[in-house]
Each structure stands twice: as structure tokens, then as C-alpha cells.
Amino acid sequence: MTTPATKIVIVSGQEFSVPAATDNEAIRTQLSGMGFADVASATIQTGKRTVDGQEVQTIEFVKKAGTKGMDGAELAQLLEAVPPATLPTVRSYGPTAQQAALLDELSEAELTFDQALAMGDELERALDTCHEGPPTPSTKGANLCRTLDQLVAVASVAPVAW
């Protein structure tokens, strides 16, 4: 049995044939330059394949798993390391209690013109709040809520771990 002159390089589902003596790191450098960005951090797995009765070495570049591939312990560790984020407070709209009282006074004719003008921006700001409305939900969020609203709950007949 003769030694095969080539070896097979496998990357992203594609296979290349290179001279058997080519250094694996040289192949990595070459592939990175060809646009296979993940190759730079990929691990190399070697194997063997029989081609035309000859055993040929295979070099496969396997991407490193991201967080999606974490197991439970790794995920728990990651979550512990992430600092807690403060969620934005819900934005209130409409007049404050004080502004509402002022608007009531205005609409009930309890203010004179001079009292109103003497308030300056205070009355203006109270009137401005009448133009405020609830924040508009995103279309995606609104659709999700609508879908969830109309979703009929069905008792599961399958085991949870099915």
C-alpha cells in the first residue's frame, strides 16, 4: 500500500485536495485569506477516508460552538457573570395630578385671564399634556399580542419530555 500524495481538507461542507505534506496551519492561513473567516478560530479534527482503495487523511476545520451550544452549567456561569440591567421605567403620559387640577380650573372657568397669563409656562405645559397619548406599540409587538390574545389554549396530550 502506497502513501497517498494528497489529503482532504474539509471546511464549511466543502472539500479540497491538497498535497499531503502541506502544513495544517499553512492551510488555515490560506483558507482565512480565501474568505473562510471562521477557520481562524476553528479546531482541526483529523480523520481518515478510503478513496479508491487508498486511505486518505482528512483535515476538517470545525467551528467553535457559540453560546447557543452552551450546556446548562456554562450558561449558568455566563448568566452569573452578566451584570443585572435596569429596565427603563414605564413612561407616564397625561397631566400630573397638579396639572389635571389646573386644567379643571381652566375648563370650569375658575381662572381669570390675568391669573392664567401670570402662570406663564405652567399652564402651557399642562395644556401640552392633553396632546400626549399612550406610546404606540411596534407592529411586531402588536401582532404578537393579537396572536397571543386569539390563541386557544389546548391541553397537552403528549408527555412533557416527548
Place this chain on the structure above:
Amino acid sequence: MPHPRPTRRGRVSRACRLVRGLGKAAQRRSPLHSETAATYQVALDRVRDLKRLFPAFYWEHIANRHITPRALMAAVTAFLSLVNNELFAIEDVGVLEIPMDPLRALAYTEDGSRDPLIELEEAASWLAQPRPEMYGVGTEGILEEETPQQLLTLALWHLCRNTNWSIGVDIGDVIGFSYVEQDIAEYLVKLPSLPAGVVMEHLVTAVKLPPWSDQDEFDELICYAFARTDNAMANTTNYEIDIVYGGQTDEVWEHALELASVAREAAELAARYGRWAHSVADDPKRELRRLAKALHTAAEAAALTKPQRTKTLIEVLTDIEQVMV
């Protein structure tokens, strides 16, 4: 196996209920609708202008009144009446009835047929940015209505049609479509126009017409006919503001006092032009003939007194060299 029966339980997800709950928690009651609030805002802005521009009237008649829709309407219409009388004329778009006498506006009474708040709401955008009356002369005014100024204006446009102040439209057509009587129009178009190349800026300073009033300066009045005065409101027509600028007149109230001064000058100029125009209309053939003669004489005089061309540096140096030799 029986098909699982749908259940109503859990129909609205907890997440949705939570989101809705948050929405309700954040909302506070607004005692006024947005439109009503906006109306109050615009009306109170005008009352603030009333206080600033007419303080005596404000303190005597407005300051201590309680704010009701009726009182708002009264204060706003009184303000507009004062503006019309003392500052500048505001274009009447027919949305509010503005009496001549501001005190009459204060006596505004509801007859039940109209809601003052709704009326004010409909007038809100106009109240925020009304258009002051403009005093300019334009082809639209000449073609759309019979004005006393039209014969004089058409005469000036015709006589100067070949100069650098040509109005840019076929003046023969304008005369043809105007309300000028046919025999006068025919007489007018036969009057010789000034020759091409006349520089009107030079001509107007040389015009001498027999004065029909001691105070009139014809150069300014001729400039007025061609929208060439120093006064923007005398150079602009209502049509231009409405059509060319989409009726937009910004910061009218902020600059009310400055506008009043410009409007007063423009109105005086328009009135003086109107008096001249009336004298032309009273005896058209004689006055048109005199006008044509005066302009041709002035054109010749202007040509004679035309300033010398400024010498170039080379020419100046050549002169110096010749003197030295």
C-alpha cells in the same frame, strides 16, 4: 383518542394582561380633549399678545374676566379688531366675525347657533398665523377685478415693456383681458414704449410730471407699479402670498409692531398711487399722453446723465503716463 377540547382558560396570555395593565397604570385623566386644549392655547397666546400690544385695553377690559369659551372668543375678536384698526389689516378669511369696534367684540353673545369653542377651534390655525394684507400691484389683481389703479399700472407696464423693468408677460394680452374700456385700451397700446436699453433706475430719478399734489414723488410711485420699492409689503401681492408661498406668513405676532410700521408705509404709498391713478382715470387720454411724454423725456435725460463708465486700472495708468510724457 378524543380530540382535546379547546378551553377558554388562559385565552389572554399573562404577558398581554401585564402589558395592558402597565398601560392603564401609566395613563392619567386629561380633563380637556387635545383639540380643545390646542384651542385654549392658541386663544390664550392671542390674549398674551393683546396684553403686550394693547396693555391699556387689556387691563381695562380683559384681565379680570373669567376664562370661558365666550370670554375667549370676545377677547380674541377684540384683539383682532384692535390689530386691524391700529397695526395692520388682517386678511379676512371669514372664519370669525371681527367687528370694527373692539368694544363691540367684547359684547359677544352666544345665540345658541354656534359654539364659541368650536368656532375658535376652526379658526385656530388662522389665529396662529394670519396673513396681513399686502399692498402690491400684480397682474392677477388687474385681471380679476376692476381697480382704479389698473389704467395707470397698465400704462406704466406698457410704456416700460422694453426696459430692464419689463414685467415679463405680454402686456398687450394683459391690457386686452383687463377691464379697461376698449377705446382707451386701443389708445394706450398706440403710445410709443420706451426704447430698449433704458435703465429704469436712472429714469425714475429724472421723471418730472406736473404735480397733482405737492407731496408726491413720482419716482417712488413708478417703483411701486413695478414692485421695486424698499417696502416688502408694497412689493408683494396677496396672490403671491397665497399661491407662491402657500399662504404662509410666519411670526406675524412676534413681529407685529415692525409689521405695523411696514404696513403703514405700504398703505400710504398705495393710497398716493391710488390718488394718481384716479387723476389718470378721470381724464385718461390727456393723462396717458402726459405720462408717455414725461417718461420719454426722462429717458433722454437719464441717458444724458448716465454715469461715466469707471476706468480700468490700465486706462488710469495710461492716462498718468500720457500726462507724464
